[in-house]
Amino acid sequence: MDAKVGEIRTSSPASAVYKPRKSTARLSVGFILAKRFTLCAFANFVDVLRLAADEGDRSRPIMCNWNVLSDTMSAIPSSSGVSVQPNERLGDPTKFDYLVVVGGVMDDLTGLGSAYVSYLTQAAAAGVPLIGLCTGGFLLHKAGLMKGYRCCVSWFHHADFLEQFDGLDPVSDQIFIDDGERLTCSGGASSAHLAAYLVERHVGRAQASKSLHIMIIDDALRPEKPQPGVSMDISTRDPMVMRALLLMQQNIDTPLSVAELAKRMGHSKRQLERHFRSALGASPQAAFLQIRLTFARHLIETTDKLVASIAVECGFCDSSHLSRMFRQRFDMTPQEVRRHAQQSASIGEAQAA
Numbered sequence: 540m541d542a543k544v545g546e547i548r549t550s551s552p553a554s555a556v557y558k559p560r561k562s563t564a565r566l567s568v569g570f571i572l573a574k575r576f577t578l579c580a581f582a583n584f585v586d587v588l589r590l591a592a593d594e595g596d597r598s599r600p601i602m603c604n605w606n607v608l609s610d611t612m613s614a615i616p617s618s619s620g621v622s623v624q625p626n627e628r629l630g631d632p633t634k635f636d637y638l639v640v641v642g643g644v645m646d647d648l649t650g651l652g653s654a655y656v657s658y659l660t661q662a663a664a665a666g667v668p669l670i671g672l673c674t675g676g677f678l679l680h681k682a683g684l685m686k687g688y689r690c691c692v693s694w695f696h697h698a699d700f701l702e703q704f705d706g707l708d709p710v711s712d713q714i715f716i717d718d719g720e721r722l723t724c725s726g727g728a729s730s731a732h733l734a735a736y737l738v739e740r741h742v743g744r745a746q747a748s749k750s751l752h753i754m755i756i757d758d759a760l761r762p763e764k765p766q767p768g769v770s771m772d773i774s775t776r777d778p779m780v781m782r783a784l785l786l787m788q789q790n791i792d793t794p795l796s797v798a799e800l801a802k803r804m805g806h807s808k809r810q811l812e813r814h815f816r817s818a819l820g821a822s823p824q825a826a827f828l829q830i831r832l833t834f835a836r837h838l839i840e841t842t843d844k845l846v847a848s849i850a851v852e853c854g855f856c857d858s859s860h861l862s863r864m865f866r867q868r869f870d871m872t873p874q875e876v877r878r879h880a881q882q883s884a885s886i887g888e889a890q891a892a
Contacts, residue, residue, distance in 0.1 A: 564600060564601065564602055564603055564604040565602050565741045566591075566604075566636055566637075566738060566742055567603070568588060568603070568605045568606075568635060568636065568637050568638075568737075569605070569606050569608050569627075569634075569635040570585075570638075571608055571638065571639070571655055572607060572625075573643045573651065573674075574616065575616060575618045576617050576642065577617070577618055577672070577674070577726055578617040578618065579727055580641055580642075580673040580724070580726040580727060581623070581641045581672065583727070583730040583731040583754075584672060584733065584734040585734075586731070587731050587750040588603040588604075588605050588750075589603075589605075589750075590749060590753050590754070591603055591735075591742055591747060591749065591750045596753060602742050602746065603738065606627040607623055607624070607625040607626055607627070608625060608627050608629055609625030609627070609628060609629070610629050610658075612625050618644045629654060629658045632659075632661055632667050633662070633667060635667060636667075636668070637667070637668050637722075637737065638659065638668075638670065639669075639670040639671075639675070640659070641673065641675050642671065642673045642676070642726075644674075650682070651678055659679070659684060663684055663720070666720065667720075668720045668721065668722060669684060669720065669721055669722075670721075670733070671685075671722075671723040671724065672723075672724050672726055672730050673724070673725070673726030673730070674726070676690040676691065676692060679721070679723075684721075685721060688719075688721040688723075689710050689718050689721075691710050691723040691725055692709040692725060693727075715729055715733040715736070717736070728756065731756055732756075733762075734750075735748075738750060773819065773826060775818040775819060776818075777814055779810075779811065780818045782804060783823060784826065786800060786803060787823075787827045787830050788830055791830065791852070791853055792851070792854050794827060795827075797811060797823045797824060800823060811823060828864065831853045832853075832865060832869070835849050835850070835852075835853040835865065835873070836869065836873075838852065838853070839873050839876050839877050839880070840877065840880040845858075846858045846861065846862070846874070849861065849873070861873065
């Protein structure tokens with residue numbers, strides 16, 4: 540029977556019975572796909588393995604192999620509607636060098652089924668490293684398998700993580716984290732960089748570079764590379780400053796001191812200040828204030844929140860403190876900015892009518 544439209548089938552039939560086998564590949568990876576998993580994160584990771592496994596882009600699983608695992612062998616829908624057909628049943632997890640859990644959209648993160656949790660728990664007990672792609676780290680945490688490990692999450696989901704998961708400190712100022720037997724990744728293009736990192740470790744640097752270059756991706760990025768975040772009206776190419784700015788953005792309501800910021804990043808206060816002066820011509824404190832005021836203006840222009848509430852949300856003592864800093868920065872009070880935004884919106888609506 541032909542595959543359904545929008546369904547990806549592997550070469551093995553869905554009815555294939557799992558048989559333990561020894562692999563000669565240098566890198567063997569098993570994938571567990573969550574319901575409505577992120578196709579981009581999965582595809583980027585797999586394609587790096589595929590291109591590193593053989594000469595050119597012939598795709599034979601020689602130096603690397605990969606399998607999509609399942610307890611039922613039913614096709615798994617991605618968030619884009621494209622389904623992937625598993626090609627191997629859950630069996631002995633120790634046959635793999637890594638097991639990768641690919642997460643999906645936040646609304647469907649109800650957790651993995653009991654068979655998968657049992658399988659991953661068995662793998663962890665046997666020392667098989669577990670990888671969480673995109674929101675896969677959330678699922679590993681739900682399964683109780685992230686205790687004592689750092690977890691990399693996308694800056695976009697940082698607030699979601701804090702809201703839904705206790706007992707784990709999310710890291711969203713790096714593209715991925717290698718914390719020994721747990722590796723987590725923010726998803727998207729960073730999945731390719733994590734895969735290349737593992738290919739370099741097990742197969743070789745040349746194969747890792749070849750994969751990325753064929754995919755038209757620049758040379759492999761190291762785990763500490765900062766994630767691209769939302770616009771803060773501050774631009775720099777200094778990696779240290781970019782990471783610091785992202786940390787500032789994620790702690791707007793409880794501003795960090797420069798000393799605490801430097802400590803979290805593993806640098807000295809003086810070193811961080813020197814990089815800010817060189818990259819931005821400003822101190823970290825001045826940059827942090829600009830980020831908070833920019834965010835405050837965004838809330839004033841786009842929401843009906845009270846100025847007092849916005850002040851607290853943006854780390855100011857009270858509305859008077861915010862108003863004073865706001866006027867110095869924008870030469871207008873918060874109320875004047877809101878009134879101007881409302882007038883502009885009314886004119887736009889009238890013109891469109």
